[in-house]
Amino acid sequence: MNFSxxxxxxxxxxxxxxxxTTVLLLLIATPLAWWLATTRSPVKPVMQAIVALPIVxxxxxxxxYLLILxxxxxxxxxxxxxxxxxxxxxxxxxxxxxSCVYSLPFAVQPLAAAFESxxxxxxxxxxxxGASRFNAFLSVAVPMAAPGFLGASVLSFAHTLGEFGxxxxxxxxxxxxxxVISIAIFDHVEALDYASAHRLSALLLVFAFVVLLLMxxxxxxxxxx
Amino acid sequence: MxxxxxxxxxxxxxxxxxxxxxxxxxxxxxxxxxxxxxxSGAGKTTLLRLIAGLDSPDEGVLEIGGDTLQDSDEGFSxxxxxxxxxxxxxxxxxxxxxxxxxxxxxxxxxxxxxxxxEFDAVVDLMDLTSLLPRRTAxxxxxxxxxxxxxxxxxxxxxLLLMDEPVVALDADRKAEVLPFILKAAETLHVPVLYVxxxxxxxxxxxDQLLVIDAGQSIAAGELQDVLVRTDIPVLAGEExxxxxxxxxxxxxxxxxxxxLITSAGPMWVxxxxxxxxxxxxxxxxxxxxICRQAPTDTSILNMLPARVIRIKPETKxxxxxxxxxxxxxxVARITRKSSDELKLEADDEVIAQIKSVSVRxx
Numbered sequence: 079m080n081f082s083x084x085x086x087x088x089x090x091x092x093x094x095x096x097x098x099t100t101v102l103l104l105l106i107a108t109p110l111a112w113w114l115a116t117t118r119s120p121v122k123p124v125m126q127a128i129v130a131l132p133i134v135x136x137x138x139x140x141x142x143y144l145l146i147l148x149x150x151x152x153x154x155x156x157x158x159x160x161x162x163x164x165x166x167x168x169x170x171x172x173x174x175x176x177s178c179v180y181s182l183p184f185a186v187q188p189l190a191a192a193f194e195s196x197x198x199x200x201x202x203x204x205x206x207x208g209a210s211r212f213n214a215f216l217s218v219a220v221p222m223a224a225p226g227f228l229g230a231s232v233l234s235f236a237h238t239l240g241e242f243g244x245x246x247x248x249x250x251x252x253x254x255x256x257x258v259i260s261i262a263i264f265d266h267v268e269a270l271d272y273a274s275a276h277r278l279s280a281l282l283l284v285f286a287f288v289v290l291l292l293m294x295x296x297x298x299x300x301x302x303x
Numbered sequence: 304m305x306x307x308x309x310x311x312x313x314x315x316x317x318x319x320x321x322x323x324x325x326x327x328x329x330x331x332x333x334x335x336x337x338x339x340x341x342x343s344g345a346g347k348t349t350l351l352r353l354i355a356g357l358d359s360p361d362e363g364v365l366e367i368g369g370d371t372l373q374d375s376d377e378g379f380s381x382x383x384x385x386x387x388x389x390x391x392x393x394x395x396x397x398x399x400x401x402x403x404x405x406x407x408x409x410x411x412x413x414x415x416x417x418x419x420x421e422f423d424a425v426v427d428l429m430d431l432t433s434l435l436p437r438r439t440a441x442x443x444x445x446x447x448x449x450x451x452x453x454x455x456x457x458x459x460x461x462l463l464l465m466d467e468p469v470v471a472l473d474a475d476r477k478a479e480v481l482p483f484i485l486k487a488a489e490t491l492h493v494p495v496l497y498v499x500x501x502x503x504x505x506x507x508x509x510d511q512l513l514v515i516d517a518g519q520s521i522a523a524g525e526l527q528d529v530l531v532r533t534d535i536p537v538l539a540g541e542e543x544x545x546x547x548x549x550x551x552x553x554x555x556x557x558x559x560x561x562x563l564i565t566s567a568g569p570m571w572v573x574x575x576x577x578x579x580x581x582x583x584x585x586x587x588x589x590x591x592x593i594c595r596q597a598p599t600d601t602s603i604l605n606m607l608p609a610r611v612i613r614i615k616p617e618t619k620x621x622x623x624x625x626x627x628x629x630x631x632x633x634v635a636r637i638t639r640k641s642s643d644e645l646k647l648e649a650d651d652e653v654i655a656q657i658k659s660v661s662v663r664x665x
Contacts, residue, residue, distance in 0.1 A: 207454065
């Protein structure tokens with residue numbers, strides 16, 4: 079298969095979006111997942127429901143609310159316009175924010191499950207050995223949750239790569255800015271260019287399979303100890 | 304010993320849950336092993352977690368050797384990692400992502416500047432040298448708990464808490480770990496609070512005893528003195544008995560017996576003990592019987608002259624007789640019928656016959 083530069087552009091953009099989103103999500107999801115895994119607060123189920131919402135909501139609904147929120151008249155969007163003179167919607171940054179919301183449960187849930195299976199005990203042991211709360215978390219809970227971090231990274235990345243509805247609502251179809259691979263495929267199909275649609279789709283399919291396969295292989299290695 | 308007056312552990316904790324309340328007030332020597340003894344659910348683990356700072360009390364004061372670690376009146380509670388109180392849990396809680404060496408270094412690295420012992424010295428003492436490169440998953444239960452004890456010691460604690468560290472081990476593994484606990488406490492001079500509901504373990508390890516029942520501290524003091532308090536229900540059960548200290552005179556290789564000297568006279572025990580060492584002998588009340596006169600033809604080797612202190616009715620069929628054998632107190636459980644037939648009374652001079660004894664090196 080030969081890909082032209084024009085075809086690879088959306089793929090490259092998707093990979094960038096996935097990578098940036100994954101890094102940001104790990105930073106956001108790690109403390110959130112730890113809190114969910116260890117808290118006894120009555121607010122916990124509420125937080126769990128909020129985090130899980132993107133799994134259930136149609137991407138168009140999520141995209142619609144994000145469009146309103148990030149748009150030039152929305153709460154976040156208008157502030158951004160004032161601060162930077164640019165709009166958030168139909169920009170790469172807007173896509174990153176939308177992706178983080180959209181993929182949040184795919185980062186939080188594997189991490190929370192990993193932290194829950196570790197429990198408080200190893201961290202308590204670390205505390206009595208002279209580690210501060212934060213230090214115990216970094217030196218014990220995080221390495222012990224390594225399979226959870228792998229799962230969270232792969233799922234966030236793959237899920238972001240495959241998103242369509244939210245991107246269409248928030249990002250539109252601007253080459254080099256918001257035209258990601260799923261949008262490109264949709265374009266090809268609309269233009270009845272099935273050959274191009276095939277090539278990109280097959281590429282995404284193989285890529286997704288390889289990534290998931292790698293994750294399960296590595297995961298097995300890690301948990302076998 | 305060389306205990307200075309202020310080397311005390313003073314603790315006072317109050318905690319109330321819906322179905323449980325803890326109210327413990329005690330002053331313990333910051334030296335040797337102190338047993339925290341009581342039934343399951345008496346609040347022993349709760350107390351240790353409060354001392355470590357892992358849980359918060361309603362009211363609490365903790366002072367160790369003159370340093371205040373907690374004083375709820377002042378709103379002061381030192382953070383867990385600053386208390387320098389080591390904790391060995393029921394399960395080893397080793398870190399699976401680190402090997403044995405990594406686990407041992409975890410606390411050692413963080414104790415920089417406050418270290419009490421050399422890394423190699425502790426590793427050597429706990430006989431862990433060959434295990435250092437091992438993965439924690441490859442350790443036996445006894446090995447893992449030894450690593451956990453060494454790991455806690457290497458964080459140079461001013462107090463080491465042990466919460467039934469051998470409860471999950473079978474008898475052989477237990478026997479593999481207990482001597483190391485004794486050795487560590489003696490060689491490294493770390494005061495230990497040792498939680499257990501097993502009186503045998505307590506008798507083997509502890510110098511002092513704190514008895515907890517239903518969340519209350521009901522007795523505290525020297526092991527020998529507290530153990531014979533048969534007015535305390537947990538100490539009056541099947542396992543009731545006394546502990547006395549004896550000196551080894553010689554070993555009779557022919558019969559495989561060691562001859563001990565107690566304050567009240569000689570005793571024979573099975574096994575070889577090094578001459579001139581001190582040993583601790585446990586005399587279970589069920590193994591002690593009483594005669595008016597020393598019997599001549601008997602299989603029982605050990606007979607100590609004693610004086611009856613008091614006779615405590617126990618059940619319809621049995622009584623507990625407290626005896627003073629020279630400097631030591633011994634308790635005998637005999638039938639009420641025997642007591643009546645012998646017309647036993649306080650201050651009677653009798654002979655205590657001892658059927659079996661268990662011994663440990665001091």
